[in-house]
Amino acid sequence: MQTESSPSRGSAGTKSEPLLIRVLKGETGPRPPVWLMRQAGRYLPEYRQVRARAGSFMRLCYTPELAAEVTLQPIRRFGFDAAILFADILLIPDALGQTVEVREGQGPVLPPLADAGAVAGLRPDRLHEHLAPVYETVRILRRELPAEVALIGFAGAPWTVATYMIEGGTSADHATALRWAVEDPDGLQRLIDLLVASSIEYLLAQVRAGADAVQIFDTWAGRLPASAFARFCLAPAAAIVAGLRAEYPDLPVIGFPRGVGERYRDYVVETGVAGISIDPTVDLDWARDGLQPLVAVQGNLDPQVLVAGGDGMRAATCRILDTLGHGPFVFNLGHGIVPQTPPDHVGELVRLVQGWRA
Numbered sequence: 001m002q003t004e005s006s007p008s009r010g011s012a013g014t015k016s017e018p019l020l021i022r023v024l025k026g027e028t029g030p031r032p033p034v035w036l037m038r039q040a041g042r043y044l045p046e047y048r049q050v051r052a053r054a055g056s057f058m059r060l061c062y063t064p065e066l067a068a069e070v071t072l073q074p075i076r077r078f079g080f081d082a083a084i085l086f087a088d089i090l091l092i093p094d095a096l097g098q099t100v101e102v103r104e105g106q107g108p109v110l111p112p113l114a115d116a117g118a119v120a121g122l123r124p125d126r127l128h129e130h131l132a133p134v135y136e137t138v139r140i141l142r143r144e145l146p147a148e149v150a151l152i153g154f155a156g157a158p159w160t161v162a163t164y165m166i167e168g169g170t171s172a173d174h175a176t177a178l179r180w181a182v183e184d185p186d187g188l189q190r191l192i193d194l195l196v197a198s199s200i201e202y203l204l205a206q207v208r209a210g211a212d213a214v215q216i217f218d219t220w221a222g223r224l225p226a227s228a229f230a231r232f233c234l235a236p237a238a239a240i241v242a243g244l245r246a247e248y249p250d251l252p253v254i255g256f257p258r259g260v261g262e263r264y265r266d267y268v269v270e271t272g273v274a275g276i277s278i279d280p281t282v283d284l285d286w287a288r289d290g291l292q293p294l295v296a297v298q299g300n301l302d303p304q305v306l307v308a309g310g311d312g313m314r315a316a317t318c319r320i321l322d323t324l325g326h327g328p329f330v331f332n333l334g335h336g337i338v339p340q341t342p343p344d345h346v347g348e349l350v351r352l353v354q355g356w357r358a
């Protein structure tokens, strides 16, 4: 699986950084690194087995040995260039006292915040105590992973996490959260501020435990009206990046403000991220000309193209590589792998990317 040999992390002298980290620092390698959002998950039979053993999704997240095991499964099976910590963006609300349950076929469910007054009842004081098992997962992973495989930590962006806290789960239209943004923007700001502070604490603890880079998932950024985008997407992300850089000036941060169209460029300029993860709607030539001169680009194969596989997948993959592979680029999907994905298609995709040369 690993062809290069590099000295283990922590040994003195000439340690070469993982390919992903070099690319996020602006280098263009002989080929892009590849990892996939949701690379651990239900499309893998070995994941379903461990999840059943854990009893529930949340138990899996809070059991370091099992969470580390499912993080490593796709690395062993496919030889990805990076591992992403197995956890969930909703562990922060859970830690703050809004107990989360992930139901089969329904997704996450939590008791919704009644109004901005309820923010005062959240419990940021117990954050680290509650999330300590996640930090232990990171420590196990950094020990077990080959030095050339980067370990990515993550958190949800404040707006996206707030939508789940306000709506009580996944929502078709985010009507209630969007109404807060209009009717009580200062109340929403109190929740966002709490999530900014918690996310900085949480991500710093992941980095101290061994994460090499972090990604901020703003899955619902595209739902924000233009008038609220700067306040509830850009400013919180910029504050998180600044908070992380205060302790780790060189930490690579990847932002994923999904579905924001031309505002991807504002996001890059305003937040100072090292990498920008783009969704499948983003035009490749625009990304090459408008984003890549500023930052490493990550993306953006449509997850359904990966489900379909075959010539369509090969053509789409080559087009992405040929357009973006000559600059700082990380191959990924434009959103997470879906459970219907045949594992063989993932294997073929990884071989295609790892066999491509600039």
Ligand code: CP3
Residues within 6 Å of the ligand: 036, 037, 038, 039, 040, 041, 042, 051, 057, 084, 085, 086, 087, 088, 089, 090, 102, 104, 105, 106, 107, 108, 154, 170, 217, 219, 336
């Ligand atoms: O492999 C990885 O990418 C790391 C683990 C990871 C999970 N969730 C595991 C998970 C990561 C990075 C996330 C992020 C996440 N979680 C996001 C942002 C990215 C995105 O997909 O938009 C969001 C919005 C969530 C919230 C969440 N958690 C939802 C909406 C769901 C249900 C989705 C579904 O497919 O059922 C979850 C549960 C969840 N998180 C699963 C996994 C593997 C599936 C649950 C299961 O195994 O039963």
